[in-house]
Amino acid sequence: MRIFFCFLLWLLLPILCCTAQQTKDVTNLLNNYIEGVESLEIPAFTYDYRTYFQRIPERAKLETQKQFFSNFSADLSIITRKNLSANDNIALDHLHYECAFQLDRINLELAWEAKGREIPGGGLYDFHQKEKWYAHFIQKFTTLQISPEEIMAFGMQEVSRINGEIDQIRKKNGFASLEEMYVFLHHDSFFLTDKKLIHEAFGKVDSIARRSMDLYVGEVSIPEVYPMEWPGAGAHTPPGIYLHRSQNAYGKDVFQYNFYGERYNKRMIDWLYMHEAIPGHHLQSSIRAEKNPDVLQEQSIYPGNFEGWACYVEYQGRALGLMKDDFSYVGWLEWDLVRSARLVMEAGIHHAGWSKELAHKFWKDHIFGQDEIADREITRVTNWPGQALSYKLGARFISELFAKEKAQSPANTQADMHLTFLQMGMRPLPVIAAHFDELLDQKIKNKG
Amino acid sequence: MKYGLLKGNTLVLLMILLTESLISQTLPRRVFLGIQMEPLTEDAKRIMGIDNPSGVLVSEVFAQSTASNAGWQRGDVLIKLQEKSVAGTDEVFAVLSGQKAASKFTFELIRDKKTIKGNAIFSSFPEEKYEDISMEYTSASSPVGPQRIVLSKPAKSSGKKPLIVFIGGIGCYSLDTPFDTSRSEIQLLNHLSRSGFICARLEKPGMGDNAGNSKPCEELSFLEESNSYVASIRSLKNRADVDSNAVYVIGHSMGGVFAPLISQQTKLKGIIAYGTIGSNFIEYLAKTRRTIAAAFDMNPVETDDLIKEFCACSAYYFADKLTTDQASLKNPACREYLSVLDLRSRAYNDELYAFNYPELWSTYKGKALLLWGENDYIASREDHEILKKTVDYYKKGSADFIIVPQADHGMNITSSFQEARTNPGPYQTGVSQIVLNWLKKAQS
Structure with missing residues (x-):
């Protein structure tokens, strides 16, 4: 028996040692990459395209960046993947993705630099190579390669679907018109002015959401998350933001809600909590923090991944026992309608050359009762090309990924798929998709 | 030998005294x-x-x-x-x-x-640092106290260079912000320094390093502030690296009102005024309420009401000499409308009210470039046209008026009045190009 084990060890040792050595090699590779990137002084991530272009360095620095990413890409291509762990394989694919993306960026920036560094206002439509630039911004924020035509078509389809759902609710509740329904919804009884009551309402949603988490992601520990007013929020501030304890001064995980005007719409409570807290950003951050992300994940920002997840979870609101009453559900539909309209307006402005007036007309024609935020939203999609796509396109990608897995193997549980996705951390969505099946199988085998 | 020794000691003593005197004049960093x-x-x-x-x-x-x-x-x-x-x-x-x-x-x-x-x-407080620009934090004495001057010049420069002096707008704010060098003023001046000019940012009295060392900004009269700039420019003209015959002032917003006033006391070769005032103060205030109303998406009826009420409040303030509080008792809306005036002292505002703006420019003998950003809803295009006509009237062919595309009052990239109000972009680099081209022409 002992001889057998010694023989087995003799057989396995080179493989085990080899795997451990290769993991070390991949870790070194990641560290070298990050160190190299840091030395290039690439401007920090920014949402506003005008600031982005202004920060593009001069030609010599771009050439140095190009040299680095070309060399790194070449080094990556000769690495043998035999015996690499699943995580190392994913990290390598992530590096490939980043190098290709950075080279695409640099080539575009070099061409823009050569043309005289002009920064037209009003969107990307007036840029030289506007189509390539818009494709680049779509990928920057979503990590996906989707044509503007597809974005517009998907946005239109969603706008119609959501307006249809809102109309069904209108009819069900006996309102003769949307005007009549919104007169009712603008009644004071739909608004909270006392912050204590707002926090209590978020607390109730927290208890309901936590009850379902075993079935949603399995047994995971989710720290407490605190609601608070967004200090200094104004009319142009978004509805909410999540801040992990590592990103704030309070020492606890918080999400901040916009209490501008000191009147809070009750219909926002359920979906905002789901998006910012559980099972949205707070759950996501908590699970990711436990998985010790590698340096590349720590440095990466992919809104299609994290906003996509937080948007995806909203679609399960009713299954989690939230948005039970029609008007709370309408509250979420209203916001989903805004997100869908953003897709159409954004592609319209950057790809089809829409004027702001045309975007306003589209808003007027398709969104009822939210005129006060039209200008804010149009300004946002104009100046942050790609960002507003990350929610719905990310959510659609994630949803389709899970649907495909479920179709392939009906035994896959929702909890296993969700946890697998969240544990894969901050990776580009195509990289996650390429390895998802393998990691899900591994998780199920380990459980078995 | 003894005499020689004594002479040497006296020189050392004089040098020590001189150094101490210089040190005592040096304005410390905050x-x-x-x-x-x-x-x-x-x-x-x-x-x-x-x-x-x-x-x-x-x-x-x-x-x-x-x-x-x-x-x-x-x-x-x-x-x-x-x-x-x-x-x-x-x-x-x-x-x-x-x-x-x-x-x-x-x-x-x-x-x-x-x-x-x-x-x-x-x-x-840290200082700005660049690879290709040399920075110097100097100061000058003025009637209201020592004044910080932030100088930028090409890293490798020799001989005398033309000087560009920058004067900011109405607010009490600092131009010395090493943590935010993306702001328009700094971007513009750095561009000019890289192109061979010495650029001087004149800090406002009472702000930045001047705080606690000079009269507070909020208490100054317009003429006191103007005189502090004159003192700074005169001191800069004495520098060995400055061509004192090639001094230009860039006046941003209210800085464009200081510029012709300064030229009456110290000769300027050129003035570049961006987003400034060219008609009497009340007229300027009234007509820019219309563009402000446009930026706030007000309808025509609301716009007319705003202008009417604003004029009534301004009359309380300037003609009847009421304070904002007193005017607010007559019409509560005056509190909001007049709040911009409370940024500065009564003396400052009264002097602005008393000026005949074309008269300020009538004695100016240099060249003038009048710039207005096409999305600047705070200054009026018409005022810049008035100033061009004024300068040309007294010295034919010496003024240029250029509309800067896609720029707002803060020289930022914008595509509309509304966007200028809610979400301006970064510095519009087109401003640098226009200024530089004009300066090259003015220098030749």
Whole structure:
């Protein structure tokens, strides 16, 4: 028996040692990459395209960046993947993705630099190579390669679907018109002015959401998350933001809600909590923090991944026992309608050359009762090309990924798929998709 | 030999006296605490589990700052500085304005619900640094106290260079912001310095390093502020590296009103006025309410009401000499409309009211470039056209008027009045190009 084990060890040792050595090699590779990137002084991530272009360095620095990413890409291509762990394989694919993306960026920036560094206002439509630039911004924020035509078509389809759902609710509740329904919804009884009551309402949603988490992601520990007013929020501030304890001064995980005007719409409570807290950003951050992300994940920002997840979870609101009453559900539909309209307006402005007036007309024609935020939203999609796509396109990608897995193997549980996705951390969505099946199988085998 | 020794000693003594005299004239850098602060709201107290009545929350500590050297951390609550309780950011700045770099100070913080008392030494405010631009923080004496001048020039330069002096707008703000060099003024001047000009940012009296050393900005009259700029320009003209016959002023907004006034006391080769005033102050205020209304998406009826009410409030203030409070009793809307005037002193505003703006320019003998950003809703295009006509009237062919595409009052990229109000982009580099082309022509 002992001889057998010694023989087995003799057989396995080179493989085990080899795997451990290769993991070390991949870790070194990641560290070298990050160190190299840091030395290039690439401007920090920014949402506003005008600031982005202004920060593009001069030609010599771009050439140095190009040299680095070309060399790194070449080094990556000769690495043998035999015996690499699943995580190392994913990290390598992530590096490939980043190098290709950075080279695409640099080539575009070099061409823009050569043309005289002009920064037209009003969107990307007036840029030289506007189509390539818009494709680049779509990928920057979503990590996906989707044509503007597809974005517009998907946005239109969603706008119609959501307006249809809102109309069904209108009819069900006996309102003769949307005007009549919104007169009712603008009644004071739909608004909270006392912050204590707002926090209590978020607390109730927290208890309901936590009850379902075993079935949603399995047994995971989710720290407490605190609601608070967004200090200094104004009319142009978004509805909410999540801040992990590592990103704030309070020492606890918080999400901040916009209490501008000191009147809070009750219909926002359920979906905002789901998006910012559980099972949205707070759950996501908590699970990711436990998985010790590698340096590349720590440095990466992919809104299609994290906003996509937080948007995806909203679609399960009713299954989690939230948005039970029609008007709370309408509250979420209203916001989903805004997100869908953003897709159409954004592609319209950057790809089809829409004027702001045309975007306003589209808003007027398709969104009822939210005129006060039209200008804010149009300004946002104009100046942050790609960002507003990350929610719905990310959510659609994630949803389709899970649907495909479920179709392939009906035994896959929702909890296993969700946890697998969240544990894969901050990776580009195509990289996650390429390895998802393998990691899900591994998780199920380990459980078995 | 004895005489020679004595002569040498006298020289040394004179040099020491001269050095001391120079040192005494040198304006020190202000202190650098090096934190980001946010208000300690009730929500923040609830989440952090603290119940002390007041303080400011430290939300970021910058490396190599006074705060990081003193061991402060993100999440600390600052409750006392120099034995004074601080309940808000204004109070922290008030304590800091009287401090000197390298001096000792005491502080009291709350960390993890425990009070920490300590003392540390103030470090001085950092300076801007660039690979291709050489920076110098100099100063000049003026009737209202020493004035900080931030100079930028090409890193490798020799001989005399033309001088560009920058004067800012109506507000009391500092032009010395090493942590925010993306602002339009700095971007513009850096561009010009890279192109071979010496550029001087004239800090406002009472602001930045001038705080506590000169008369406070809010108390100055317009003419006092103008005279402080004249003193700074005169001192700059004496520099060995400045071509005193090639001095230009860039007047941004209200800076464009100072510029012709300054030229009456010290000769300028050229004035570049961006987003300035060219008609009497009341007319300027009235007509720009229309563009402000457009930026706020007001309908025609609301716009007309705004202009009518604003004119009535302005009459209370300027003709009847009422204060904002007194005018607000007559019409509560005056409080909001006149709030912009309360940024400065009554004397400052009265002088603005008294000026005949074309008259200010009528004696000007140099060249003028009048710039207006096409999305500038704070200044009026018409005023710049008036100024061009005025300058050309008194000296034919010496003024140019250029509309800067896609630029707002702050020289930022924008595509509409509304966007200029709500979400302006970064600096519109087109401004630099226009200014540079004009300067090259003016120099040739």
